[in-house]
Amino acid sequence: MNRIYFFKCSAAGNDFVLFDDDITPDLSLDGKFIRKICDRRLGVGADGIIRIKNSGKADFEMFYYNSDGTGGMLCANGARAALKYVRFAGKVKNNDIVFESSGRRYKGNIVSETEIKFYFSDIGEINVIEDLEIAGRKIAGYEIDTGARHLVININDLKNSAPDELSDFPVVELGRIIRYSERFEPEGINVNFVEFTGPELKIRTYEKGVEDETLSCGTGSAAAAIVAHKIFNYKPPVVLYPKSGDKFIVDFNVNGNKIADVSLTGPAQIIYKGELLNL
Numbered sequence: 001m002n003r004i005y006f007f008k009c010s011a012a013g014n015d016f017v018l019f020d021d022d023i024t025p026d027l028s029l030d031g032k033f034i035r036k037i038c039d040r041r042l043g044v045g046a047d048g049i050i051r052i053k054n055s056g057k058a059d060f061e062m063f064y065y066n067s068d069g070t071g072g073m074l075c076a077n078g079a080r081a082a083l084k085y086v087r088f089a090g091k092v093k094n095n096d097i098v099f100e101s102s103g104r105r106y107k108g109n110i111v112s113e114t115e116i117k118f119y120f121s122d123i124g125e126i127n128v129i130e131d132l133e134i135a136g137r138k139i140a141g142y143e144i145d146t147g148a149r150h151l152v153i154n155i156n157d158l159k160n161s162a163p164d165e166l167s168d169f170p171v172v173e174l175g176r177i178i179r180y181s182e183r184f185e186p187e188g189i190n191v192n193f194v195e196f197t198g199p200e201l202k203i204r205t206y207e208k209g210v211e212d213e214t215l216s217c218g219t220g221s222a223a224a225a226i227v228a229h230k231i232f233n234y235k236p237p238v239v240l241y242p243k244s245g246d247k248f249i250v251d252f253n254v255n256g257n258k259i260a261d262v263s264l265t266g267p268a269q270i271i272y273k274g275e276l277l278n279l
């Protein structure tokens with residue numbers, strides 16, 4: 001069997017195992033294999049898998065899979081990790097990079113050694129759900145597709161029914177109930193709990209496909225920033241702090257009630273490279 005080399009990457013604590021087709025061209029990434037690699041006890045451990053291929057139309061092509069093997073959605077942190085990787089591996093020399101993923105074209109920028117910017121393409125409209133039932137209360141939830149499907153919840157709406165501080169919030173317990181609720185079937189939804197109190201947001205995300213809280217979520221942070229602007233009057237750039245404690249900047253242009261050129265900037269790094277032996 002050919003040797004299977006991989007790279008472990010982290011984008012603001014959202015962690016990935018990355019395979020490069022130039023190094024492992026014959027790798028067959030089926031669901032069972034993905035789940036094993038992502039297992040934190042029996043595998044390498046990761047929130048998801050990234051595969052990088054050469055592209056005739058862009059600098060590279062990226063494929064993303066959640067740790068449960070599902071794929072096809074955008075992973076903005078995965079994209080930032082992939083941008084960091086192609087630069088680290090010397091595949092691109094420019095700071096401005098163009099890539100394809102799931103049939104869409106995206107742009108990225110190497111801001112510095114540690115900071116990577118990703119530009120979203122299509123962002124959907126906000127669907128305000130007025131009667132979301134959480135912790136015995138009916139509150140509003142903000143659903144938005146930023147390339148992945150997200151629900152944004154203002155934790156202030158749950159005052160007296162849940163902890164006031166986001167750091168004490170039962171993200172996994174409540175996130176899982178909402179993610180599996182009938183309303184969001186069959187595909188489910190990623191659930192973001194956000195403190196909209198100060199000038200900078202605090203955010204924690206339950207990710208479907210990982211079925212756990214992750215240390216940060218790029219598409220979720222963009223969803224929260226857009227809700228912050230459209231519902232709570234925040235002006236871009238919106239600064240957010242996910243569970244990892246890293247700083248995210250979501251910037252965009254506003255023209256009337258339209259927003260465009262949405263970008264996410266934050267840290268991304270290649271932590272180590274390794275070889276799979278017993279998987």
Ligand SMILES: N[C@@H](CCC[C@H](N)C(=O)O)C(=O)O
Nearest residue numbers: 075076077148209217218219
């Ligand atoms: N962590 C990602 C989002 C990954 C996709 C999500 N779990 C889903 O299934 O929709 C990000 O940084 O955007």
